[in-house]
Each structure stands twice: as structure tokens, then as C-alpha cells.
Amino acid sequence: MASPETIHALATKEYPYGFSSDIAEETAPRGLSEEIVRLISRKKGEPDWMTEWRLKAYRHWLTMEEPRWANVRYGPINYQDIIYYAAPKPKGSGPKSLDEVDPEVLKMFDKLGIPLHEREKLAGVAVDAVVDSVSVATTFKKKLSEMGIVFCSFSEAVREHGDLVRRYLGTVVPANDNFFAALNSAVFSDGSFCYVPKGVRCPMELSTYFRINAADTGQFERTLIITEEGASVSYLEGCTAPKRDKNQLHAAVVELIALDDAQIKYSTVQNWYPGDKEGRGGIYNFVTKRGACRGRNSRISWTQVETGSAITWKYPSCILQGENSVGEFYSVAVVNNRQQADTGTKMIHIGKNTKSTIISKGISAGRGQNTYRGLVRIQRGAEGARNYSQCDSLLIGETCGAHTFPYLDVQNPSGQVEHEASTSKIGEDQLFYLRQRGLSPEDAVNLIVNGFCKRVFKELPMEFAVEAQKLLAVSLEGSVG
Amino acid sequence: MVAPLLEIRDLQASAGERPVLRGLTLSVRAGEVHAIMGPNGSGKSTLAHVLAGREGTKVTGGTALYQGRDLLALAPEDRAREGVFLAFQYPVEIPGVSNVYFLKAALNAIRRHRGEPEMDAADFLVHVRERARLVQMSEALLQRPVNEGFSGGEKKRNEILQMAVLDPRLSILDETDSGLDIDALKVVADGINALRRPDRAMVLITHYQRLLSYVVPDRVHVLADGQLVRSGGKELALELEERGYGFLAGNGSGGAGPGVTGPEVTG
């Protein structure tokens, strides 16, 4: 997604995206109430059904408790101290074209290595850029729309493609699914929407770049991707945030829907600010991602490289409803310093001959704690379902931790489930071997880690694979003496 | 007369808590091949590790100069970049990392250190192919992950291939001939011979005369109990093959043979 030079420039010491930009922002008052929910909906010019949907989610959220079962530790979150809506002030009534986007915003994305200007556009990648609560620019829209593909901000989709949104929104992750999903459903402010019609293969990577800029805000974006019969799309998301001493909440919801013979490949490079060495600041990344393989022979692949955030809580999952449908989860999760991750997947086999693959690579360094949590359920009707899971942990140093919780629930005797797990440590002998060939200790660790993650990196689009490697190197900075 | 490439004086070192080297003296000139033989556990690998800077070994006395500089003061990677290469007795597996990728990273680290421009992927491939030909090794090993699932013999050959690619000044080969079948031994020996050069020295640690009949050494040393107890020409290896290390038992039967100089038997 960025040229090798920009990637190189980004891969400097410490968290390189920690700058904040001086963008004129419009913000809502702190705290959450029906008023705030209505305000957000009004700001977005939403139809009544959308406002009602949000309010219903909000009322439900009030009855829910924050989940505490994950293997992560953090102090109480004061939900009344968060700003739920912040938007870069548009020059006019809202950015219709790039010329209307605040130049500071464009500059910020340039600094991140993501040029939004059409004239310097990234070859073969369409980008939707989301700052704080709103989408600021989407590239290649016209070219895509000629093929019938809709790729736009979520707000725009609600206004212009309301019927599609209404038909699918909340059908994979219901508004009352869990505490954070309900919160998101009430206050989500923007995100990306993508619809690929029957028989169309999207000719380019679609990508959303999320950036939290304002202080004390939460980011609650919502992504909805629909591929109709025989359609396919590959979608990438990346994210960064400035360094701030206070924790910031990010609670996103992603819903994917694949009909007969359709395919969705969803890749994430998550690099939210992880906090400092002592664990001050950093993003709480509490995300619900789920895909529904509704059609026969459909396929949904999740690939994630999780290097950032103080706390990560996410389980991109697949509901394998259609016969012969396939779900895949490829994950690299890195924790260093005081980072904590509790991540994994759920593969719910409902249809006959459904297949799933789980490859999880957890890397722990510093005082990081890394947990894999996965569920494979083979329901009674899922004749001939199969799963293969492989969960490997790599430890760097003595003070970190790795934990694996694989849950199995096989209700059909014909189901085949295979699980492999390993925990290894970067050994002195490996390090010495590489150093004896001339590599620095840092390069030696990176090489070993990259080898460990290879199976997952292979699933990423090329540009992202390179970026992911560099990110890993930055994340593990200082993890060896 | 030029200074030796490697000059070890009265080196004392321990491995873990255990004192292993007890006053070892050895000097190796550019262009020379030295063989070090000696019973199991006598400290041969420890010597190699100390010279390469392995953590867990500790120098407790003596010196080692390399190109006139204090070798023992350098970090392991700097020794490597200065041209010290160790072919491991037990090469290590690095899963998922291809040999080529690893070697390119290593070679470029060395080149940066020398102030030379890095090689790009295309140039590197040309270089690596040329070196593979020189030591008569197939490129098949190159694409595989470093030593992962290699047979014992393949691992040893891979060490020679790496040596050929990285172009060191001083190579220490720790039992690279062990565990090789007869054909592979010939390949490895030919590889070593192909890499002999007037500006390059090699120290071969071995248990077998067989390797030395292919790679004829300038000097042969016997390491026992942490010291070089005998040194001689290539005939010493033959003698050891015939008589074993029995002479070390303390009866002095080894005596200085024809052409043998260097330290007296201390048994």
C-alpha cells in the first residue's frame, strides 16, 4: 500500500505514527445519552430507521455488562468521559471531492505514506480514509461504480444505498451481540461499505485506512461488505493513532456476507498506538468481526497482523452456513512491553461439507501477554465438516506469556477436527548461528520471527506483506538485549 | 614476515561453569590449513565457540589476535563481518526462512560493514549460483528453509555453501566431515579445496584422517585436556589414525616424531 521508501521511512525506531495533526475538529460533548445518539444520527443526515436502529442498540447496551472473561487486565472504562463524535471540519458542507478535503488531512495521510490525491494514487488500490469519526476521502469510486461496485463511506451508503444497508446491517453481528458491538451499533460514526454485484470480480484491492487523531475520542467504525453470487473482493484495512497518555477506545464492527460462490478476503494490519514501555496510554481495541458464508461454495478469509494496541480483544469469525463453504483465519499477533492480546476466531460449521482452517501465530516479548482463544463448532447438520487448526507461540525473553484456549464442540460424528499447537522460544543457539553469519541481534530476531509468521504473511497481498514485516520489526524493537 | 592471521596465546576459557581451555597457543598464517584433532570432550568445539564469541563461553585468560586486533573484544556479528566464519558441528534450524533470503541478509550485513554497496536480489542470485557451482552444490538447498528438515549430511554441505557465499578470511570448520557418506565427503573436501586461497586460512576440526587425505593440511595439532599437546605436519594425522590417542594416557609414548615441532607432550 505504500512504496518501499515510505515503508522504510516508517520503519524507524519507536512508534513512528505517534504524531498528531492540527486539524480543525468538530466534536460532540463528552458522554453518552440518547441525545448524543440522536446527534450523531442527525450529523450524518440519516433516515429515521437508522436513528431508531441506533437507539434500540443504545437501550440494549444500557442493560449489558462489559465482558471480563478475556485474559486481559485493565482498569474501569468511564464511558461518560469519552467523546463519541469527532470530525475534521469540512470546508463546505462535507467533502464531495478531494479538493474540498482539509489540506492538513491530506498532509497527515501523506505522512502516513498513503497519498490520497488521485494524481499520486496508489496503483491498483482504492482507498477509503477515515479520520476519527468520519470518512474523509474515497479514491477510485468512479472506476469501480462503472462495474456496479459500490465502495464508499458508511454514511454515504446509508444515504445513497439505504435499501442495501437496511437489508444486511446487523444480520451477521446483531446490535445486541455483545457489549462492544451494541455500543458500536449505537454510536458508530463512519466506516466503509462495499457491495460487489453478482458475477463481478473486483479488479483492485479495496482498502480503508483508519486514523484516530483527536484526543479523548473513541473510534467506532462499522464496515459492511457484501459479495453477491459469484462475486469476489479483496479488502484491506490499516490503522494508526497518535501517542497519547490516556487510553482510547476503539470498538469496531465488521460484517461480511458472501452469497453462492462468492469470496471475500479481508486483511488487517492493525497498528494502533500500543502505549509506552510502562504501559501508559495506548488503544483498547475491542472489535467484533464476523463473516457469514451464506451461499454454497462461498469462502471468507480473515488475515490479520496485530502489532499495535495496548489491549486487543477480537475474534474474526466465520459462520459456514452454505454447503461446501470455506472459512479461513490467518493471524499474527505480537505483544511487546505491556501489551495484551486475547484474539482468535470462531468457526461455526452449519452446512454440509464445510471446511475451516485456522493458523495462528502468537509472538510475545517484553512483558507482553498473548492469548489465543478459538472455538470450532460442528453443528448437528454439518455432515462431513472439517477443521484444521494450528496455533503456535513464540516467546522472546523470560518475562512474557503465551496462552492457548482452543474450544471444540463437535455435534456431528462425521466431523473431523485436527488441532496442532506448539510453543517455542527463540533460542540462544539460533541467535548465535545468525549472528555468526553477520546479522545484528535485532535482525536475527526479525528473521526468526518472519520465518515463524511466513505461513500467514503468504496470505497477505504483496504490498501488505512487506509492510507487515517492517511493522513486526518496529514492534519488537528493543526486545533483545 | 607478515603477522599471522590468527594468533592465540595461552588462551584459557570455560564453557558454562566448566574450565575447558587451559592455556592454548596457536598461530595460523594466511594461506594455511590447520587441522585440530583430539578426543571427545577435549575442548575443540569450545575453542571454536570462544573464537566466534558464543554466549556461555568465557575467556579467563590469554589473548587471541585476528589480523593484529583483539578478536575477543568484538561482538559475534562483528567477528563474522570481519571475516571469521564458523561451520557449526550442529547447524541450527531456522524454520520458514529460506537459505537464499538468509544468506542475502548476511552477505549484505558483511558488505555494509566493509563499506560496500548492498547486493540486490538479482545480483545476489548470480553470485550465489556462481559460488554454488564452485563448491559443486545444487541450488536445491538454497530455496529450502535454513537447515529445516535437512539430513545430517545436507546440513554439513549447507555450511560449506554458506562459507562459499560469505567469502570469509578465517574459517573454522567444526567436524564438517562427520556424518557424511563417502561421496558427500568428497564433495565437501573439494569445496574446501576450491576455497583455499593465499589470503585465506582454515582450521579444520576433525576426528578422521580421511578428510585430511583430500584436504592436505599444513599443520596438524592434537588438543587434549584444553591444550595443544602435539603439533606436526600432515603425517601426524596418519600416526594418530594408526595409534589413537593412547599416548595421551600419561606414559609419554607419543614423543616428538619426525618433523614435529611445537609444544611437547604434556601427558
Ligand SMILES: Nc1ncnc2c1ncn2[C@@H]1O[C@H](COP(=O)(O)OP(=O)(O)OP(=O)(O)O)[C@@H](O)[C@H]1O
Ligand atoms: N555449556 C557447558 N556447560 C558445561 N560444560 C560444557 C558446556 N559446553 C561444553 N562443556 C564441556 O566442555 C568439554 C569440552 O566440550 P567440547 O564440545 O568443546 O568438546 P569437543 O572436543 O568438541 O568434543 P567432540 O569431539 O565430542 O565434539 C566437554 O566435557 C563438555 O561436556
Ligand SMILES: [Mg+2]
Ligand atoms: Mg565438538
